[in-house]
Amino acid sequence: MTNSQLTPGIVPGRLPPQAYAANFADIAPPLDAHEVRVAADRCYFCHDAPCVTACPTEIDIPLFIRQIATGTPEAAARTIFSQNILGGICARVCPTETLCEGACVREAAEGKPVEIARLQRHATDTLMARNAHPFTRAAPTGKRVAVVGAGPAGLAAAHRLALKGHDVTLLDARPKGGGLNEYGIAAYKTAGGFAQAELDWLMGIGGITLKPGLALGRDLTLAELQSGHDAVFLGLGLGGVNALRAEGEDKAHVLPATDFIRELRQAADLAALPIGREVVVIGGGMTAIDAAVQARLLGAETVTLVYRRSKAAMGASTVEQDHATQNGVRIICNAAPVRLLGNGAVAEVEFAYTEERETGLHLLPQTFRLKADQVFKAIGQTLEPVPEGIAIDGGKIAITGAGRTSISGVWAGGDCAQGGDDLTVAAAAEGRDAAMDIHLYLMGADHG
Amino acid sequence: MADLTTTFIGIKSPNPFWLASAPPTDKEYNVRRAFQAGWGGVVWKTLGSEGPPVVNVNGPRYGVIHGADRRVLGINNIELITDRPLEVNLREIKSVKRDWPDRALIISLMVPCDEESWKDILARIEDTGADGVELNFGCPHGMAERGMGSAVGQVPEYIEMVTRWVKTHSRMPCIVKLTPNISDIRKPAEAAKRGGADAVSLINTINSITSVNLDDFAPEPMIDGKGTHGGYCGPAVKPIALNMVAEIARSAETRGLPISGIGGVTTWRDAAEFMALGAGNVQVCTAAMTYGFKIVQEMISGLSDYMDRKGFTSTAELVGRAVPNVTDWQFLNLNYITKAQIDQDLCISCGRCYAACEDTSHQAIAMSPGRVFTVKDEECVACNLCLDVCPVENCITMRELPQGEVDPRTGKVVSGYANWTSHPNNPMARAAE
Numbered sequence: 001m002t003n004s005q006l007t008p009g010i011v012p013g014r015l016p017p018q019a020y021a022a023n024f025a026d027i028a029p030p031l032d033a034h035e036v037r038v039a040a041d042r043c044y045f046c047h048d049a050p051c052v053t054a055c056p057t058e059i060d061i062p063l064f065i066r067q068i069a070t071g072t073p074e075a076a077a078r079t080i081f082s083q084n085i086l087g088g089i090c091a092r093v094c095p096t097e098t099l100c101e102g103a104c105v106r107e108a109a110e111g112k113p114v115e116i117a118r119l120q121r122h123a124t125d126t127l128m129a130r131n132a133h134p135f136t137r138a139a140p141t142g143k144r145v146a147v148v149g150a151g152p153a154g155l156a157a158a159h160r161l162a163l164k165g166h167d168v169t170l171l172d173a174r175p176k177g178g179g180l181n182e183y184g185i186a187a188y189k190t191a192g193g194f195a196q197a198e199l200d201w202l203m204g205i206g207g208i209t210l211k212p213g214l215a216l217g218r219d220l221t222l223a224e225l226q227s228g229h230d231a232v233f234l235g236l237g238l239g240g241v242n243a244l245r246a247e248g249e250d251k252a253h254v255l256p257a258t259d260f261i262r263e264l265r266q267a268a269d270l271a272a273l274p275i276g277r278e279v280v281v282i283g284g285g286m287t288a289i290d291a292a293v294q295a296r297l298l299g300a301e302t303v304t305l306v307y308r309r310s311k312a313a314m315g316a317s318t319v320e321q322d323h324a325t326q327n328g329v330r331i332i333c334n335a336a337p338v339r340l341l342g343n344g345a346v347a348e349v350e351f352a353y354t355e356e357r358e359t360g361l362h363l364l365p366q367t368f369r370l371k372a373d374q375v376f377k378a379i380g381q382t383l384e385p386v387p388e389g390i391a392i393d394g395g396k397i398a399i400t401g402a403g404r405t406s407i408s409g410v411w412a413g414g415d416c417a418q419g420g421d422d423l424t425v426a427a428a429a430e431g432r433d434a435a436m437d438i439h440l441y442l443m444g445a446d447h448g
Numbered sequence: 449m450a451d452l453t454t455t456f457i458g459i460k461s462p463n464p465f466w467l468a469s470a471p472p473t474d475k476e477y478n479v480r481r482a483f484q485a486g487w488g489g490v491v492w493k494t495l496g497s498e499g500p501p502v503v504n505v506n507g508p509r510y511g512v513i514h515g516a517d518r519r520v521l522g523i524n525n526i527e528l529i530t531d532r533p534l535e536v537n538l539r540e541i542k543s544v545k546r547d548w549p550d551r552a553l554i555i556s557l558m559v560p561c562d563e564e565s566w567k568d569i570l571a572r573i574e575d576t577g578a579d580g581v582e583l584n585f586g587c588p589h590g591m592a593e594r595g596m597g598s599a600v601g602q603v604p605e606y607i608e609m610v611t612r613w614v615k616t617h618s619r620m621p622c623i624v625k626l627t628p629n630i631s632d633i634r635k636p637a638e639a640a641k642r643g644g645a646d647a648v649s650l651i652n653t654i655n656s657i658t659s660v661n662l663d664d665f666a667p668e669p670m671i672d673g674k675g676t677h678g679g680y681c682g683p684a685v686k687p688i689a690l691n692m693v694a695e696i697a698r699s700a701e702t703r704g705l706p707i708s709g710i711g712g713v714t715t716w717r718d719a720a721e722f723m724a725l726g727a728g729n730v731q732v733c734t735a736a737m738t739y740g741f742k743i744v745q746e747m748i749s750g751l752s753d754y755m756d757r758k759g760f761t762s763t764a765e766l767v768g769r770a771v772p773n774v775t776d777w778q779f780l781n782l783n784y785i786t787k788a789q790i791d792q793d794l795c796i797s798c799g800r801c802y803a804a805c806e807d808t809s810h811q812a813i814a815m816s817p818g819r820v821f822t823v824k825d826e827e828c829v830a831c832n833l834c835l836d837v838c839p840v841e842n843c844i845t846m847r848e849l850p851q852g853e854v855d856p857r858t859g860k861v862v863s864g865y866a867n868w869t870s871h872p873n874n875p876m877a878r879a880a881e
Contacts, residue, residue, distance in 0.1 A: 034518070041516040044839050047799030050819065105796040109840060 005277065005301040010253060010373050012274045014299025020270040023297040026191040027323075028092070028118060036122050039115045040069035046105055051116060054103035056420070056429040057084035061100055065119055077127035078134050080120055085159045086152055086428040088128055088198050089181050091121035093189050094425050095286070097319040128197070133204035138165035140207070143442045146171065146229040148216050151179015152424045153414025154235030155202055156431030157438075161233075162207035164439045169229070170208050173215035179237055181424065183262040186290040188297075217385045222410065231409050231438045234397065235431060236416040240384030244282065244377055248340030257281060257291035257378035264294055273298060276373030280349050281305045281329075282337055283378030285315030291376045292329045303329045304370055308336040308354050308361060336363060346375050383416050393418055403434030411438055450755035452748060454488065454763045456728045457621045457646040457706050459579045461488035461552040464763050465719065465747050468649075468710055468731035469493050469556035469582060469625070472741075474530055476540035479553075483544070485741035486748060489552025491649075491731060494529035494584045495537055497559045497569060502528045502590075508669035511658030511678060520738045522684030524656045526669065526676060528590045529558050538576055545577040553577075554623065558584040558596050561606060563613045570618040580621035583614060583645075585636070586652020588629050588679050598652070601627035604639035611643025623708060626650040626692075628685075633692040637702045648696065649708035649731060651689045653679025682734035686712030690725055694774045697726025714743075716750025723763065724770035778868040785855050785862050786830040786846040788812070788823045794843040795821060801834035801844060809833050826856040 003011045015023070031039060043065040051061045059080050067076035080087035096102070096117045104113035127134060143166045147158045150172035158168045176182055181195040203210065214220060216236065225232050241256040243249060253276070267273045275298040281288050284307035292305045305324060307314055311333045314321060325331060335351040342348060349372050352363040383396055391398040391406035396418045403411040413430030420426040452463040466489035467473050467482050474493040482490055496502060504527055513522040530537060545553045555578045559565040573581070585601030592599040600606045607624060614622050624640035626633065628651035637648050655677050657667045667675030689711025696702045709727025713719050714735040722730050735743055751763075760766055790801070790813075797819035805813040812827035813834060823834075835844040849855060849862045870877050 038517050044798045044800060046797075047803035048815075048819075049799075050797065105798040105839075109796040 003299075005299050008277055008373075010274045010276045013271045014275060014277075015271070017271055019299075020297075024187045024191070024270060024294075027186075027188040028121075030125060031115070031118050031122055036068060036073075036119065039119055040065050042106060043069070043114045044105060050103040050105065051100040051114075054099045056099070056423070056426045057087075057090075057432065058429075059083045059087065059100075059120070061116055061120075064123060065114065065116070068119055068123055073123045073126040074130075074134075076119075076123035080123055081127075081134050084425065084428050084432070085156055085202055086181075086198070086424065087120055088124040088201075089152070089190065089195065090425045090428065091117050091124055092194065093181075093185055095317050095320065095423070097317050099425070128201050131201065131204075133201065135163055135205060137163055137206050140167065141165040141442065143167065143230045144169070144228070145231045145233065145438060145442075146225045147233045147235065148225070149173075149179060149235035149237055149414070149416075150177030150199070150210060150212070151235055151237050151414060152181060152427035153237075153416075153431035153434075154179065154233065155199065156428040157233045157235060157411075157413065157435040158208050158431075159202055159205055160432050160435035161438060162205045164435070166207070166230075166439070166442065168208045170210045171214045171216070171220075172210070172212045173218070173239075175212050177210055177212060179235075183265055184258060184287070185265075185424075186261070186294055187265055188294075189290075216387060222387050222389065222407070226407075226409060230442055231411065233403070233431070233434055233438065234387065234405070234410065234412040234416060235414040235427070236383070236387070236397075236412075238381035238383055238415045238422075240382035241377060242380040242382060244337050244340075244379065246337040246339060248342070248346070251340050251342050252345040253373060254340060254346050254375040254377065257283065257287050257376035258381065260291050260376050261287070261294065264298075270298065275300050277301045278371040279303045279374045279376065280370050280372040281376045281378060282349075283307065283380070284309065284313070284333075285378060285380070286320060287381075288376075288378035289316045289320045289324050289329075291378055293324050293327045295374075295376070296327050296329055300374075302371075304332060305329055306332045306335050306337070306349075306351060306370070308334070309356060310334060335368070336361070338363065338367065340372075340375065341369070346372050348372060349375060381415070402437035403430055404437065409441075449749075450752045450760060452488075452752060452755075452763060454729050456552070456708065457580065457623070459489070459552045459554075459621060460550075461729070462550060463488035463744075463748055464723065464729035464751075465489075465744050466491060466552060466554075466708070466729055466731045467736060468733040469554075469584065470733040470737075471525075471527060472733060472736050474532070476544055479540075479544050480547075482736075482741050482744075483548045483551050486744045487551070487741065488729075489554065489579075491554040491556050491582050492537070492541055492578075494556040494558045494587070495534055495569065495573070496529050497565055498534045498572070501531045501533055504528055504531050505671050507671040511656075511668045511675075513658055513682075513684060520682060520734070522656075522658065522680055522682040523734050523737065524653070524658045524678035524680040526589050526678040529556075529584070529587070534572065538572060541573075541576045541578055545579075552579050554580045554582050556582045556584050556625070558587070558591060561595055561600055561610065566610060566613045567617045570614065570620075574618070574620075578620070580623060580646070581614065581618065582623040582625050582649060583610065584625050584652075585610075586625045586627040586650075588627060588653060588655045589677060598627040598629055601625075601636060601652070602630050604635045607636050607639040608643040611640050611645045615644035621646045623647045623649050625652055625710075627652045628688060628692055628711075629655050633695055634699045634702060637696045637699075637705065641702055641705050645705075647706035647708060647728070648702075649710055650696070651685065651692055651711045653681045654685055654688065656680035681712065682738075683712040683714050683718075686714075686718060690721060693722060693727055694725045694771065697768060697771045698774050716747040716754065719747055720751055720754055720766060721770075723766045724768070725774070726768045726771050728767055729763075780867060781865045782868065782871060783863050783866050785849045787825050787828045787849065788830065788832070788834050788844055789847050790821055790823060790834075791843050791845070792820070794840050796840055796843075797821070798839060800837045800839065804833050804837045828857065 064076040064079040101113040107113035178195040279295040279300040281292040339350040397412040403413045411434040414427035415422045454464040469491040509527045587597035591597035624645040709722030710731040719730045
């Protein structure tokens with residue numbers, strides 16, 4: 001049996017075997033030594049640099065680039081890691097076009113920013129390649145902190161707490177740590193098993209015990225955690241998926257884009273992963289893009305991404321959008337699903353064109369249908385399950401200050417908590433800042 | 449297209465671009481390629497006395513300073529004069545000159561500091577057909593320790609003496625090449641003139657160590673763990689060379705002495721600058737060693753276009769044109785008052801002007817919310833640093849305050865020309881009253 005892009009239905013192996021490695025290779029391979037030198041030399045070393053302000057973790061970008069330019073990439077890496085211990089993954093997945101590189105004065109000047117992300121990757125890769133940990137843990141304090149969720153927020157919090165000498169128990173519901181870095185981001189952004197390598201390297205600080213396979217609400221309660229620890233940090237992420245609320249949503253082969261990406265990321269052999277000939281992705285964020293592009297890279301003949309609002313309103317940046325279209329994804333804006341059709345399994349999706357009015361989004365009478373063997377839903381995620389007894393605001397854990405929840409001794413950060421963009425780098429900042437607040441709380445004289 | 453034909457001390461060449469005495473001019477093969485590429489003249493790499501030739505090191509001869517993207521900014525070298533037999537060089541010079549009669553061919557010479565040696569070498573080169581000689585009093589390494597090169601060039605009396613020997617024993621035009629490794633460049637130029645030199649050429653290379661190997665703790669280029677100073681050249685030395693050329697061009701004692709300008713000439717514009725400061729032509733080495741001989745085509749087209757724009761029909765109209773405007777500090781107009789101004793439309797808000805002014809200058813730039821940078825006229829002394837460090841061309845400019853306007857910094861009305869010689873703070877000015 002040989003499948004091709006034209007094979008009907010949902011089948012594996014649509015592409016020649018050697019195509020998979022090429023399709024899922026590092027999307028932005030490391031710069032070579034000379035490219036690094038040229039890229040670093042372009043930094044103007046701005047005063048009170050806008051790129052630093054634009055970075056949620058406030059990495060001193062001009063300083064680390066100057067350290068690279070002068071031949072000390074490991075010093076550059078320490079500058080990065082001192083602000084953001086997840087600087088390695090952030091260099092790969094940050095939408096820098098809307099963050100540091102978007103703020104770069106050379107973007108303003110000539111539309112060509114300093115390649116901050118790739119320089120950051122050069123620095124962090126250089127230090128991590130030695131498998132050395134750049135920091136030394138403080139003397140043990142005897143304090144015990146539970147961190148729930150080993151995604152970006154939890155990892156950043158756990159590392160900072162361990163650095164300060166606290167003993168950290170790091171729990172995660174899934175079999176592996178890493179959170180979205182491991183399960184939720186396109187494979188070509190974190191090629192070479194980077195998420196696990198980074199996790200192992202981060203744990204090199206010492207004082208962190210990773211306990212995977214334990215879920216809050218299923219295997220243990222918040223109250224139990226509190227009783228065994230001096231403080232708790234919740235970096236739960238968003239486990240639920242928004243529904244389309246369209247007729248026929250329960251048909252077979254209609255599934256969350258996050259499930260598709262997770263399965264793909266954990267697949268031992270991408271050629272064995274079934275994919276539809278006609279794939280429809282509904283949504284306009286980064287998850288939608290990651291699912292759509294990877295569906296194409298697996299060999300789907302047509303992949304159409306449909307977003308209900310305008311192109312400008314898409315959560316995915318124009319760089320992400322361009323990346324999708326370059327990979328053959330068709331993007332349709334201003335259309336919303338109204339019906340999914342098919343006999344048991346989905347076969348078609350009917351969309352209505354939309355119009356944005358002052359009163360909100362309105363469906364127009366004009367409709368169209370797209371053939372679909374598979375439909376991936378990527379219209380947002382929800383906090384699920386909600387931890388018991390904690391105040392919620394706008395569907396997320398309510399926080400004040402550096403991640404303090406309504407329960408004394410419990411902090412939260414990352415996508416599960418209010419505020420900030422749902423980005424790896426934002427989660428890293430929130431985890432770090434909550435950890436510093438926990439540290440002050442634990443060491444404070446007023447703590448009974 | 450302007451005619452670039454240049455006559456320098458009676459030597460005619462189709463353009464003012466000569467290759468300096470250096471590695472590119474050591475052999476017939478190279479020189480023929482240079483003439484084919486379009487170079488107007490060549491100064492053949494320095495010949496020494498008859499006898500066993502000098503030997504060069506067999507490790508690296510060059511050290512380098514790189515700018516961005518490995519752009520060569522400066523090279524230093526520890527190569528000596530030609531290490532090929534005298535007879536071979538003479539035969540080749542004769543052959544090349546016969547085939548390229550319209551090109552200038554000068555022979556660089558360096559022999560021991562006695563009259564017989566000079567008399568002998570001059571006799572040997574007489575029938576090569578070469579157009580002139582250049583006396584290498586400049587090389588700062590290797591030969592200087594043997595009493596030649598810059599060892600002569602640093603003692604004006606020796607320069608005068610040797611130049612006189614050369615003019616006594618030869619009818620060839622004589623160019624004296626000067627070393628910059630001296631405190632006042634006018635002294636050796638004056639000595640050359642007294643000795644009868646037809647021209648001076650400058651600068652030769654500058655004593656230098658380009659870098660230090662921080663693992664082996666030795667200077668680069670490193671020869672078996674050791675290094676030595678070499679001669680520095682290339683774009684990095686151009687400002688030093690321009691000043692030295694200008695000093696000779698405007699000095700009362702040497703005014704009118706023809707100058708062949710050398711030192712970091714890389715483009716037509718560099719050449720034009722040397723010529724405006726009084727050089728009758730220029731000599732090039734590092735640029736050719738970096739990019740090959742073809743660069744002369746850009747120099748020819750560039751200088752020609754420039755002359756057309758300016759309406760110059762001969763290079764002579766350009767030579768020395770900037771010399772009257774080179775003056776001493778004391779004659780600069782102290783009532784010429786400017787203020788920096790920042791074009792907000794061009795500003796990219798990098799803040800480099802602010803950092804430079806706030807940290808290292810006069811705190812004359814304000815930073816407002818939204819990263820808006822503006823000049824505080826009441827603090828600005830017009831030092832120009834902001835303009836220099838701004839990465840955007842023409843974003844910061846200097847506005848001249850017209851006479852009658854009040855300088856917000858001093859509260860004084862801008863008045864007409866006045867310089868230090870008459871300034872009330874000048875004790876010499878008071879003494880003269």
